[in-house]
Amino acid sequence: MKNEQVPVILEDFDVAQYQHDLIHWFKQEQRILPWRANQDPYKVWVSEIMLQQTRVDTVIPYFENFMSQFPTLEDLAYADEERVLKAWEGLGYYSRARNLQTAVREVVENYEGRVPHNEKELSSLKGVGPYTKGAILSIAYGIPSPAVDGNVMRVLSRILFIENDIAKPATRKLFENIIREIISQEDPSSFNQGLMELGALVCTPKSPSCMLCPVQEHCRAFHAGKEQLLPVKSSKKKQKRKPYMSLLLKDEHGRILVEKRPDDGLLANLWQFPMVSLEEHNRLNVEKWIQGEYGLQVSLGSTVDNIKHTFSHVIWDLEVMTGEIKSGELDKSNARLSSPEEMEQLPFPVSHQKMMKHL
DNA sequence: TAAGCGTGGTA
């Protein structure tokens, strides 16, 4: 889908000078990051997936650990999913990890273990969207392809004074079309990374450092004194609260009742302690609910904690309660009585890691 | 297209 706005937007914009100033600054000022040691496509790929909606400082230790556990694409392809999720534990958006492993397995099967270097094949891989595709092509292979993330939309909306709502999918396509026109053919890697690095270090969301900006003279928003008003971004609605009772149930051998979540939806395939919705069940009937759900006779103890778990779209209010398993045969297929040592191998959501201090 | 999908940092 062509965009006839692009030539209008780029009128009187000095592309060559802009490319030079941006790339020169990037080569001078770029941060030293573990995934910048070389351009190994597998490393670039893993880092780009981890960096989706996630801060650099958060990603660094996860990336180091992940690379030592799964040094090559093949290591990741042949690993157990549970180990991969454990390495991802705490990083969030866990479908990224599962999609990455699915995609890596496909690369082993269909591409002789080499990461594809064209748009069509890359885009067909699970978890590789328009941004990640462009990032891998440009950074790992030096192929000019737009990599439009939040940084890029913020920077370019200010430079070119674009007032489209960056929360809308259509706006990302507009920026892709603009970048196809202005990306450096000689060094697309430094161009794309330079845009993102500028957004991270200088052209920040609040109070950007325009006085230090290497492309200040190209910036229409700065010249208009309106850099604080861009980008335009519509706000999202706030989360709904959901109350649960979350249960730490121990048997006479010191084993804990845990269960694996379904393989789709929120926290897919992670493990958790049993949770009862207090919207659907009366707190006075919880022992009966456990009997029906797990086939176990328990006697509940007391409330030991209240934990709030905030997701992007929902908030769990967890009332943590202890209890003892008295009798019965566990009859739920996704559930298990697990020793503390076994539990250490399983991936849990952050809220349930916090619960473990009461064991 | 809009909603679903995590977590931790910051104003």
Add this chain to the structure above:
DNA sequence: TTACCAAGCTT
């Protein structure tokens, strides 16, 4: 505390 954010993708 609340609101918003941080190198997005899938459905």
